[in-house]
Amino acid sequence: MNLLSSLFRRLLRMATVVLLVxxxxxxxxxxxxxxxxxxxxxxxxxxxxxxxxxxxxxxxxxxxxxxxxxxxxxxxRRDLGVSRQYEVPVVELVRPCLAVTVGLLLKSMMLAWIIAGCTATISNWGRSPVSLPGRLCHLTSTVLLAVPIGAMATMCLLADSGGPLLVLTTLLAARDFKFLDRMLRKAWNDPHLLHARAQGVSTPELIRVHLLPGIMPQLGSLATLSILTALGAMVPVEVIFSTPGIGQLAWNAAMNRDLPVLLAVTVMMAIAVTASGFGTGSRPATEWQTA
Amino acid sequence: MHTLHLTKVFAILLCTAVVAQVASPQAAPRLPGELAWTIGYDPKSFDPAKVDEEESEHVRYLTAGVLLRFNRYSQQVETQLAKSWSLSPDRMTITFVLRPGLAFSDGSRLTANDAAWSIRRVLLPATAAPVAEEFVEPAGVTVATPNDHTVVVHLPKPVVGIGKVFDEIAIEPAGRPSEGRITSGPYFVADYHRSQYIRLRRNEHFQGREGDRLALASANSIRLDVLDNAEKEIRLFQREEYDVINGLAPDYYGLLKQKSPSSVRDLGPSLNTEQIWFNQAAASPIPAWEKTWFQSQAFRVAISQTINRADLARVAYEGHATPAYNFISPANVAWYNHSVSTPHFDVAAAKAGLAHAGFRMNAGHLEDAAGHAVAFSILTNSGNAARMKMATLIQQDLAALGIRVTVVALDFPALIERLMHTQDYEACLLGISNADPDPNAAMNLWLSSSPNHQWNPSEKTPATPWEAEIDRAMQQQATSPTEAGRKRAIDRVQQIVADQQPFIYLVYPNALYAVSPKLENVKAAVLNPGVVWNVESLHLQGAR
Incomplete structure (x- = not known):
């Protein structure tokens, strides 16, 4: 019953956001x-x-x-109308762009998580609390986060190297690393993990049984943050690289005052943003003690 | 400890592999022997009858078979699907005789019936074909087919440059309009991925002007990438992903020239003009005294005399533009009037002219007779570096007269709203792309009753005697039975415009192209579509 009412509240919130959008x-x-x-x-x-x-x-x-x-x-009625600019149904414009954008976002998020996970692992494995690899990883991610996304994309374009995937992955990896590193550092030094490590529990088991259950809710929140960051970076990245995705479609629609297209894209974005929050907070946090 | 170490090594390797994967640049696929270049945006329609913007027009040019083709290089009308054509002495009956053995890209036979159906289709109000307007009275046009290879078109009244109108009418299979999928032209639309690319395939049944089969000379396919990013276009051209850049920006011209001098071409002045004009509309919401300045011939001439056009061409276009004093470019050999006298750069004469008109200097600022300081803003569109530079240079030039100028850049929709709807602007700097060298195509620009009569749109009656004279001369050129009569009328319009300066012409941007050294049979033309006007003859070296 609680779950149903929570779901209803969230759907109501989503509908309100969409209407406001x-x-x-x-x-x-x-x-x-x-x-x-x-x-x-x-x-x-x-x-x-x-x-x-x-x-x-x-x-x-x-x-x-x-x-x-x-x-x-x-x-x-699931009718998005007709584009003013192209005089074709908006669905026809959105569908191919959506495929491009979703593919790009999924790939970049996946790669970013792999990179962030690896670098956070490297950063946390030294014996000292602030190891040299850790310092290097932090410095790199800080520098990357300090560079505006548009500037990063333009640099890639001018250097004729890399593309939207590289820029999005770099941004997401840098941001995810900051959170993952902090999360892992805290979890790794928790008393129960120290105890388990002292008892000689193997690393895979340590991660599977003692570490992951404790940080799962935070990882869910981080995934939501990843989606929001990626959506925010999507428009400049796609426009600078001329990627035929939703971001560029939205930009062109705005430049040409194509309301039906712009509306469809903003509604989709609103749904994506509100839906991305569904996964977090709906489930009670797993306490590390239960692991 | 050993496991920990292995995990660390694995993490480093995985991280390196992922970074290497995402950092590799992406290239678009290209078929063997395929020509490739870009278009700025998705064509609105592939229906050749409904073309109403540039990129659709570009695709139509590459795919449409037409009875007569306007040769972009020689600027003469030539036959294409027609073997011959004739115009009756009263200029109201056109007779086309088709080539024998014509066929569409799907192999079906092309007859006079298809040609007649295609012409009738563009004339129908339901089709809303922009080309129909060029027949002046499309409803009165009749089309007959006395036999399988003859088409006779009767006009209710003569139309100037009628031959060229047929350059815009694609011959399609009767009753089977296919949006470019079945064509009688050199190529047909084979594949379209919205916002990505259009692939055109060679029409094996197309006959060239000499009746040769196209397969001997042309590329198998053409890929038109939808790309509105000059920087990326240049990079991909340098990587030989593209063979042609039409309308190269002047700053990229120098860049490419340094790296590959043989790949760039400057054909000299194009037909396009860049100009500045003042808002003279009586209904515009600007102060009355400003209207008085802008309506003053002396004021406009003084501004024209103060602008150093050579500097504009040198600085804003890096030397790839030609100073302009006339609405017809010297590239338009048939219509350009060499004997027009125009106000040239002369600041002293400008100051004298303004003094004579009642303007005076006060503490370094120019004032009108009522004491209003002369200051105005110049609107232009954002994102055009050359126009911004020109506006800034004009600002500096006019400071010499004591005029304060503010430059305002707006995005295109906002700019057009100001120009065409609210008329809330003082001066505007924009360009006009002239796709057609015949001045009759610019009729809407010069007739005082037209909404496109920019400095004072939609006048009920001509506001000034010289505008009335332009109206008369333009009507005269549209109805004159002889080319000499038309030329005289257009010469007169050129002189009136030079005297009155409703548009202060600044430069003719040069026609700049980048062409792959591997592309053969290139004969670039100043008229659109530039390098690819003879697409049926272009091919890559060794690709045949």
Missing amino acids: IVGSIVLVRFAPGYLSDAREMDARYAEGARNELATEAARSGSVGGMLWSEVRGLL
């Missing part, structure tokens, strides 16, 4: 300068057609309330 997007884009303009108006050959399309859009977007109702009704 829709309202916010509509208001911001509808009242952005240039909403009812089209670059083709400047081209004598295509100006007439562009003006006709704008007249239709002006009639459609007369009131924000009407637009909101139309978008919500469309979403409830």
